[in-house]
Amino acid sequence: MNAISNAIATRDNGPGALVAQHREDIELVMPSHMQKRVGAWVRTTQGLLRRDEKLLKAAQNDPGQFMAVLLDAARLGLEPGTEQYYxxxxxxxxxxxxxxxxxxxxxxEIELMYRAGAVSSVIVEVVYDNDRFEYRPGRDKRPLHEIDWDAVDRGELRLVYAYAVMKDGATSKVVVLNKGHIAKAMAKSDSAGQSWSPWKTDTEAMWLKTAAHRLTKWVPTSAEYIREQLRARADVAAEQAPPTAALPQALTAGPDEDEVVEGEFVEDEVA
Structure with a gap:
């Protein structure tokens, strides 16, 4: 087999081909709104492997681990290789x-909050040394953050904050993190010190991610929230419904004892 044939065989049996082979598995775990885009999702992932030699090598080292990561991204309905899912x-x-x-x-993190259906907006911002920032818990409903957009240099990263405005207009808990909080989050990452780590290549995004992740403790991130709300409304409606008037005996009488009635129970599912 010549060099070209070897290259083709390696490509066809590599991680990119593995992704295509598991397309049905990926589609199966995806949220329904993502399933129609599974083809583009697969092609995007294959493109990442072609462009990033280090990622390709890591995927070749442990294809099972690679597929487990992709299935996790698919289950969450997030795009791999983006700021949704690194x-x-x-x-x-x-x-x-x-x-x-x-x-x-x-x-x-923000996408999962929106998808749960409880919030109308999510605000996650970094604060630099030259920005004006004020927030006093108990006094201020939301932070005051003023930025000089004409400034050539806003200084160094100082703080990051996050909060959500709920559908009813209420403001969620406001999360504010400083450099010390960020340093502790970095220390928990095995790869933070590596040159290819997003902590090195996209520092601001990782500050934003840390604050957004902390906010998820206070804001629903699962579609189960919607189902629970619908169930609760259905229960309240059932309790408030007027009682059914008693029907005449002739109308309420059931089948004779010897009569066999064929039927099925239908359980209404609240989506």
Whole structure:
């Protein structure tokens, strides 16, 4: 087999081909609104592998781990290789090689909040040294953040904050993190010190992600929230419904004892 044939065989049996082979599995775990885009999702992932040699090598080292990460992204309905969901080659000391790990980005955290249906808007912003920022819990409903958009240099990253405005107009808990909080979050990341880590390549985005992730403790991020709200409304409606008037005996009488009635129970599901 010549060099060209070898290259074709490697390509056809590589991670890109693996993604295509598992297209049905990926589609199966995706949220329904994403399933019609599964073809584009697969092609985008294959394109990432072609453009990033380190990512391709990590995927080749452990194809099973790579597919597990992709299925996680698909289950969440997030786009891999974007600020919704990073694909990161990470060194695994136990295995002795790099593997692909998934890291939810700040846009992914925000997307999950919107999808749950409880919020009308999500605000996540970084504060630089030259910005004006004021927020006193208990006094201020929301932070005051003023930016000089004409400034050539806003200084260094100082703070990051996040909050959501709920559908009823209420403001969620306001999350404010400083450099110390960010340093603790970085310390929990095995890859933070690596040159390819998003902590190095996209520092501001990782600050935003950390604040957005902290906000998820206070804001629903699951579509189950919608179903619970609908169930609660249905229960209240049922309790408030007027009682049914008693029907005449002739209309309420059931079948004779010897009569066999065929039927089925239908359970209404609240989507």
């Amino acid at each position: 694909l990161v080659p990470r060194w695994n000391n136990k295995k002795g090689y790099t593997e692909v790990t998934g890291v939810r980005g700040y846009q992914g």
